Amino acid sequence: MAVAWIGNRETLVERAAAHAAALLGSSRCPVFSLDTDIHGTRAAIALAERVGAAYDHADGAAVSREAALFTDKGAMTVAPGETRRRADVVVIVGELPKIHHQFIGELAETVPDLSAPLSGRNQREIFVVGSNETTAPRLSNGRTATLLSCGEASLGATLAALRAQWRGRQTSQPVSNFDDFAKALEAAHFPVFLFSGDVTEGLALEMLHGLITDLNRKSRASGLHLPASENGWGSALASTWMTGFPLRTGFARGFPEFDPWRFDVARMIAAGEADLHLRISSSIVQPQKKRNRMALIALAKTQQPVAGAAVTIAIGEAGVDHQAVVYSSRTGSLRSVDARAASELPSAATVIRLVASHVSAEAALPC
Numbered sequence: 001m002a003v004a005w006i007g008n009r010e011t012l013v014e015r016a017a018a019h020a021a022a023l024l025g026s027s028r029c030p031v032f033s034l035d036t037d038i039h040g041t042r043a044a045i046a047l048a049e050r051v052g053a054a055y056d057h058a059d060g061a062a063v064s065r066e067a068a069l070f071t072d073k074g075a076m077t078v079a080p081g082e083t084r085r086r087a088d089v090v091v092i093v094g095e096l097p098k099i100h101h102q103f104i105g106e107l108a109e110t111v112p113d114l115s116a117p118l119s120g121r122n123q124r125e126i127f128v129v130g131s132n133e134t135t136a137p138r139l140s141n142g143r144t145a146t147l148l149s150c151g152e153a154s155l156g157a158t159l160a161a162l163r164a165q166w167r168g169r170q171t172s173q174p175v176s177n178f179d180d181f182a183k184a185l186e187a188a189h190f191p192v193f194l195f196s197g198d199v200t201e202g203l204a205l206e207m208l209h210g211l212i213t214d215l216n217r218k219s220r221a222s223g224l225h226l227p228a229s230e231n232g233w234g235s236a237l238a239s240t241w242m243t244g245f246p247l248r249t250g251f252a253r254g255f256p257e258f259d260p261w262r263f264d265v266a267r268m269i270a271a272g273e274a275d276l277h278l279r280i281s282s283s284i285v286q287p288q289k290k291r292n293r294m295a296l297i298a299l300a301k302t303q304q305p306v307a308g309a310a311v312t313i314a315i316g317e318a319g320v321d322h323q324a325v326v327y328s329s330r331t332g333s334l335r336s337v338d339a340r341a342a343s344e345l346p347s348a349a350t351v352i353r354l355v356a357s358h359v360s361a362e363a364a365l366p367c
Helices: 013-026 038-051 060-073 080-086 098-109 155-166 178-187 202-215 230-243 265-270 348-357
Strands: 004-006 030-035 054-057 089-093 125-129 146-148 191-195 222-225 276-281 295-300 311-314 324-328 333-337
Touching: 004 013, 013 038, 013 276, 013 295, 013 311, 013 348, 030 038, 030 230, 030 265, 038 054, 038 230, 038 276, 038 324, 038 348, 054 060, 054 230, 054 265, 060 202, 060 230, 060 265, 080 098, 080 191, 089 098, 125 155, 125 178, 146 178, 155 178, 155 202, 191 202, 202 222, 230 324, 295 348
Parallel strands: 030 054, 030 276, 089 125, 089 191, 125 146, 191 222, 276 295, 295 311
Antiparallel strands: 004 311, 324 333
């Protein structure tokens, strides 16, 4: 099976890696898009430092919103295990990614063992904040989450109204089912708000944590971060411990610089600033719109060359083709996963290190 191509021609992995290294060495503004495990992220950041590249997650907008909450505003959060054991009121904020729906179903089926004896409840109270069209995850036993809504108002506006009503202030439009929500909070021992940056804008996340702060003035409440992308959040953590900054960091001046606008890789490509794009993802690459003759190096799980790519190298999927260390939203930490269907496809980290071995350490960094 072919695993490497230069253009549309099959070649050896070593030759493809050497050609990719030559393209990186001649690039004046390389950018990396990551959607890989922890080892792949670490290798990519090391390569970015070598060639002066900026790097971001493949779905950078959602991960950037989540990172901005912690870097700019701060948040009061709790671990998933504490949520399972203590949360007697669960509030789902907006629509959460489907990868978290099973976890929400488990919350609906179980009773918090650390707070149930105090509250005397035999099930958790579950609410969902959003517009009338918000789709809540399916719960067990025919249960439905109580909707907190201001009609067609945005999530941010609904959270603002919810926060205002909780403080006893007037609102232009009341939140539906607010009395039920207020009674549940008054009786609750540990309410938890589940949130994600997937479709939730940054101001809405700030408003949510303002509400959590208000609740903690007289009682106790917290939030549970369920990331839009587990790979993305894992990469953000790896970037932070390696450089001191989350994703959207660049090495253009020879040292790490964090700028969530300047190093937004999707924006850089659309604006024609980047002249080389290295995309690392087990999924098939969909070429982004570009303004110039930008070269594409694609590391993907594929059996054929990616359309428009100068170099394509096939890689395995973390946890499927090879062992990996990944971020787990079920534990809120990193975990090791075994290969479910081990194959001979190399890992992203292996290929990136091979490319890096062909990059001259003395090469001048881009301006």
